[in-house]
Amino acid sequence: MSSTTKKMAAPKLSRKKLIGLLQAEFPQASHALGSNYAIEKVWHGGCRVRRLFHQRALRPGGTISGPVMMGLADFTLYLAVLSAVGWVPLAVTTNLTINFLKKPAARDLIAEARLLKLGKRLAVGEVAIRSDGDSDLVAHVTGTYSIPIKA
Amino acid sequence: MSSTTKKMAAPKLSRKKLIGLLQAEFPQASHALGSNYAIEKVWHGGCRVRRLFHQRALRPGGTISGPVMMGLADFTLYLAVLSAVGWVPLAVTTNLTINFLKKPAARDLIAEARLLKLGKRLAVGEVAIRSDGDSDLVAHVTGTYSIPIKA
Amino acid sequence: MSSTTKKMAAPKLSRKKLIGLLQAEFPQASHALGSNYAIEKVWHGGCRVRRLFHQRALRPGGTISGPVMMGLADFTLYLAVLSAVGWVPLAVTTNLTINFLKKPAARDLIAEARLLKLGKRLAVGEVAIRSDGDSDLVAHVTGTYSIPIKA
Amino acid sequence: MSSTTKKMAAPKLSRKKLIGLLQAEFPQASHALGSNYAIEKVWHGGCRVRRLFHQRALRPGGTISGPVMMGLADFTLYLAVLSAVGWVPLAVTTNLTINFLKKPAARDLIAEARLLKLGKRLAVGEVAIRSDGDSDLVAHVTGTYSIPIKA
Numbered sequence: 001m002s003s004t005t006k007k008m009a010a011p012k013l014s015r016k017k018l019i020g021l022l023q024a025e026f027p028q029a030s031h032a033l034g035s036n037y038a039i040e041k042v043w044h045g046g047c048r049v050r051r052l053f054h055q056r057a058l059r060p061g062g063t064i065s066g067p068v069m070m071g072l073a074d075f076t077l078y079l080a081v082l083s084a085v086g087w088v089p090l091a092v093t094t095n096l097t098i099n100f101l102k103k104p105a106a107r108d109l110i111a112e113a114r115l116l117k118l119g120k121r122l123a124v125g126e127v128a129i130r131s132d133g134d135s136d137l138v139a140h141v142t143g144t145y146s147i148p149i150k151a
Numbered sequence: 152m153s154s155t156t157k158k159m160a161a162p163k164l165s166r167k168k169l170i171g172l173l174q175a176e177f178p179q180a181s182h183a184l185g186s187n188y189a190i191e192k193v194w195h196g197g198c199r200v201r202r203l204f205h206q207r208a209l210r211p212g213g214t215i216s217g218p219v220m221m222g223l224a225d226f227t228l229y230l231a232v233l234s235a236v237g238w239v240p241l242a243v244t245t246n247l248t249i250n251f252l253k254k255p256a257a258r259d260l261i262a263e264a265r266l267l268k269l270g271k272r273l274a275v276g277e278v279a280i281r282s283d284g285d286s287d288l289v290a291h292v293t294g295t296y297s298i299p300i301k302a
Numbered sequence: 303m304s305s306t307t308k309k310m311a312a313p314k315l316s317r318k319k320l321i322g323l324l325q326a327e328f329p330q331a332s333h334a335l336g337s338n339y340a341i342e343k344v345w346h347g348g349c350r351v352r353r354l355f356h357q358r359a360l361r362p363g364g365t366i367s368g369p370v371m372m373g374l375a376d377f378t379l380y381l382a383v384l385s386a387v388g389w390v391p392l393a394v395t396t397n398l399t400i401n402f403l404k405k406p407a408a409r410d411l412i413a414e415a416r417l418l419k420l421g422k423r424l425a426v427g428e429v430a431i432r433s434d435g436d437s438d439l440v441a442h443v444t445g446t447y448s449i450p451i452k453a
Numbered sequence: 454m455s456s457t458t459k460k461m462a463a464p465k466l467s468r469k470k471l472i473g474l475l476q477a478e479f480p481q482a483s484h485a486l487g488s489n490y491a492i493e494k495v496w497h498g499g500c501r502v503r504r505l506f507h508q509r510a511l512r513p514g515g516t517i518s519g520p521v522m523m524g525l526a527d528f529t530l531y532l533a534v535l536s537a538v539g540w541v542p543l544a545v546t547t548n549l550t551i552n553f554l555k556k557p558a559a560r561d562l563i564a565e566a567r568l569l570k571l572g573k574r575l576a577v578g579e580v581a582i583r584s585d586g587d588s589d590l591v592a593h594v595t596g597t598y599s600i601p602i603k604a
Contacts, residue, residue, distance in 0.1 A: 070218055096251075368527050372549070373520030
């Protein structure tokens, strides 16, 4: 997939529509969208999500915990899949690999996902996570989503 | 590493000692140990941890969310490292790969970790996650921890 | 999947039948089976394969090269899939993660694969690789195969 | 790591110097460089390597085998590490994850590696593999190299 081309293409679900559907159908997501996550941008096959900083996400050593980053990556990749396929809420992660690269700072995290492949049954993508305002990667993720057949 | 031999060996930190240190040094962990996790068994290079079921961990489709399983695996592997190395709280995950294998039931998850390799700088292990009372795997994880040099 | 139970079950394709099909349909495999690999045992959802030692597989430092181990793992997992599904030669790897754990000795490698999950579309398994006669792992692999729909 | 900046920086070892060292110290590599691989470009923290097409690399279905791609990725990432660290031939892969994305065509493969992180002990990078002349990815790899301490 040429990411350059795809970034230009309109998403199957706009940012606004995506937020609306998540809030309508998932009460938990609705809460998380208000307090933890902000969906900043959505394009075809990709998106950018901000994870808001909370003191409670800190782990020993003053750094943001690994599971917070894994959850952020998983969510961001999920939205990237929806942006390219449309509303298939039951898409599930089959595989996720994360490399932790740098201690994140005690501030917001920015995750940017893009699909590497979009097949009929599987979508594979990568997510780059950075601390807000820093160009270094704090984590890099690749993951696979299984796409259910639409009824 | 012969897991058979190692399961026999006494851990560097007993279950009781490990729980005490976690509670004393990590207020968050202290809370999580009471409400989310129960450390059931600790041996040299391995351990078993129960993730208590909560309604709020459910994701669309009635299943436990991926990040909950990732967090459980990461924590369980962390304890397995401590059980073999001793108290090195600043050990950090460098890499984690998870395969989601089966929709978990709406009940407790049981994670069992064991180290595949224990080096001076890196420890590599695997974690098997099952729904309580079911022998099928719901997820399988391999991960690497970087071990800081003790002062 | 309870590996204990499955080890008891008869494979869909016996070791002898599997070797025959590989030799009949894949000239390359036929060569490799004679000179590089020996399929030692096949059961339902698993198998054991020996990679014969050759001087040319050595890499700097006197160790067997990573790609040799990756190729061995991929082949062994492929056979484990066929042992459980039957003859689906066009099954393809979608994902493979390898952790290198110990410098292999300059002798044969023994790989043992077992399926962790067998679904209709995806099979996930793990492979343990050891030097012949040593119980330590030299590498650990998890991988996913996509199973084509039979015509 | 800002890849943009790093691509500008001169490598610790030029392409020419790297080829010379590989040929002088590794007879196997010397052979492979002539017949299988062509190192096309080297920059600080990255490189581009061509895998020459051979009929014998084909697997059932007329596609290039997975192990050929894994070997290519591993080699390319190895060179990316050397380009940033200098001549540390005993750097070893500790972990490699590959996602197979598209059936490669029956022609040369082009692999491009770039480091995501360069630490004192570990280097993490990714490799994009494409069929020559096609912008789609056929495989995506992330891997970690352990860097030995220089004497």
